[in-house]
Amino acid sequence: MAKQFRLSDQRIIGFVATSDPGRAKKFYRDTLGLPLVSEEMPFALVFDAHGTMLRVTMVEKVVSASYTVLGWQVPNIVAAATALSQAGVRFEGYSGMQQDELGIWSSPGGASVAWFKDPDGNTLSISQH
Numbered sequence: 451m452a453k454q455f456r457l458s459d460q461r462i463i464g465f466v467a468t469s470d471p472g473r474a475k476k477f478y479r480d481t482l483g484l485p486l487v488s489e490e491m492p493f494a495l496v497f498d499a500h501g502t503m504l505r506v507t508m509v510e511k512v513v514s515a516s517y518t519v520l521g522w523q524v525p526n527i528v529a530a531a532t533a534l535s536q537a538g539v540r541f542e543g544y545s546g547m548q549q550d551e552l553g554i555w556s557s558p559g560g561a562s563v564a565w566f567k568d569p570d571g572n573t574l575s576i577s578q579h
Contacts, residue, residue, distance in 0.1 A: 464504045466520050466572050467512045471495055473569045474506050481537050514571035521575035527554055527562045530576050539566045542573070 468474035475495055479486045484497040484504065495506040504520075524530040531541065531552040541553025542565040549555045553564045563577040 462502060464499060464502055464520055466504070466506055466568065467509045468506050468570050469509055469512050470569065471508055477569050478506060481539060512570040512572070515573065518565065518573045518575045520572065521577055524576050524578055527564060527576055527578035528552065531564050534566070534576070541566050
């Protein structure tokens, strides 16, 4: 009997858009520290996000979502936020949310989250659960 195909058995690929591949490459590779796997011009930059493929896709104009499009779960959010701040990342502040001096918000469920934007305005996050 053949095994049933299930997406839950497959690896996921992340996508985020950019209109400026040079600027995106500098941010994702140099600022965030993701290894650049390949440049598939004029389509995408491919990064290794800890074993997950991240395709930074070239588009003419990025339409930024009003929500988080990509995030990383980190073991220590204070250390991660501090390191990213030192690398030049600026964390977002949101009115009505109690965020600390690093921009970290503590959710009612106990998770901690901080948000930042890439050069194209895509909202990214780090979180500790």
